[in-house]
Amino acid sequence: MPHPYVTYRPARLVKTATRWYVEYWYRVPEGLMEKHGEWKRFRVFEDINRHKSEEYADLLHKAVNRSLLNGYNPFENEKRFVAPDVVVADVSLNTALAQFIAHCTEKGLRKKSIQSYGVIVNFLKAYFLTGNKVYRPLAEFTKEDMKRFIFDLKKQKNWQNYTTNNYIQFTKTIFNWFVKEEYILKNPVQSIDQLPVNITKHKYYSDAVAEKIKATILKMDTELYEFIEFIYYTGTRPKSEARLLQVENILFDRKLLFIPAHISKNKTDDYISMGDDLIKLLATRKDQPADNYIFGGAKPRSQNYFASLYKPFKDKFALGADYTLYSWKHTRAIHLAQAGADPYQIMKLFRHSSLEITMKYLRDLGLGISDEINQKSKKF
Incomplete structure (x- = not known):
């Protein structure tokens, strides 16, 4: 059975101004040390920020420590820590979107920019609410999922190509932030191509x-x-x-x-x-x-x-x-x-x-x- 400070360091609850999560460190297997170093940090979000209560946070904290004590090994038990498309944080789309908006506000982006991101965030939540997909782990969303999201909305909203391209770019930016935050390692929107548009010159008055x-x-x-x-x-x-x-x-x-x-x-x-x-x-x-x-x-x-x-x-x-x-x-x-x-x-x-x-x-x-x-x- 794993022992604290030998194979892992006990989990702790972290509370910042914008988000809560449970964090723990696990000793990296010998074959992966070149990639990760000796110890690797893991962060567990689940839906802690949706509930954001002391009781729920304490339950999640204890559950993570109990799993570690009972032999849980993230490198062996989770494919995502071995495959090339590794995922660092176990977080749902719903939670990640909330964290992104909090980040935009904390960063001091213009009100108009936050509103623009808010529109696409609400579109994402509403679209993937069907079948409660919005609560699925972020890592499960594929390029095909995101293409359906974009082009179903294009049809539903009767968007022109120019508008659709704007929403593709907004969605790419959001998922790039997820990559930066190590929620995922690959952006499923990145390779979705922009649509052709007719470029018009600036109009002036005669x-x-x-x-x-x-x-x-x-x-x-x-x-x-x-x-x-x-x-x-x-x-x-x-x-x-x-x-x-x-x-x-x-x-x-x-x-x-x-x-x-x-x-x-x-x-x-x-x-x-x-x-x-x-x-x-x-x-x-x-x-x-x-x-x-x-x-x-x-x-x-x-x-x-x-x-x-x-x-x-x-x-x-x-x-x-x-x-x-x-x-x-x-x-x-x-x-x-x-x-x-x-x-x-x-x-x-x-x-x-x-x-x-x-x-x-x-x-x-x-x-x-x-x-x-x-x-x-x-x-x-």
Whole structure:
């Protein structure tokens, strides 16, 4: 019979801020030492975090120690510790998903990112609740299981390929975290291929259409007009940046707009130079409380607030779904390039990480395509 400190170290109950588990160490058999070292740690979760009670935790703790004392050997009794696809932690899909969301919150991810992951986590729980599969060990889920999950949802939700690809990527990210945490060693989603999509270029407003839209909105919704003007001058993202900027982010004395890291697309503190037109637009905010939002006052506007206001105007001028509030940024890029602005200045304004990205962005807008070659060509 195994004896503590010779073949194993007695299990202990571990409680962290985000999860509980039972942990023990077992001496590695001679033939596997090169791979694992002399001792290997095992963590047992079962459904401890779903129950999260002292009584259940104590029962699991005692059960693990009793099994070890009675001769349980994880290397002999469990195929997963011998086969190439070893699994380190015995944890259900349900528990692992809960741990992932806790990790996202603890890591301080943006609220929008946590919500996005939350959607796919809820899809996974609901889909695999059939037959209580969600409580199966994570290691039992195969590529075929995950393909059925993705493509059944695609059919059920009538997703286009672009949306389906997003969910494939979200699911891959979640299972990559499971691998990192040693819940599993192989990601069953990793080799699921992305679906083909038609890549559309950035949409911008022609001068004629832009003038009609601006004139119509100005008569009916001053706040929406100012929001559009703000996007035009700053190039900020409507939902994740412009909507969440506060009065304290306007540095009038330095003629700068500060974009804090927690909302910045680059996840770093950024600054945007403010020209006279932008300063004039924001002048009324000078006397407002510093913690007010530039748009919305004491509370920010909801995520889809401005998009909903904008939709009737898009419909009025028969503009397709590709035309969005963000298209005003692309329109500004066209105007700057036509005015002869240095691409480096455009790079700084739009906070691109490299000039190469800016040049590609401008190319996608049809800029930098010279007509000179047509002037030099012979006629047919």
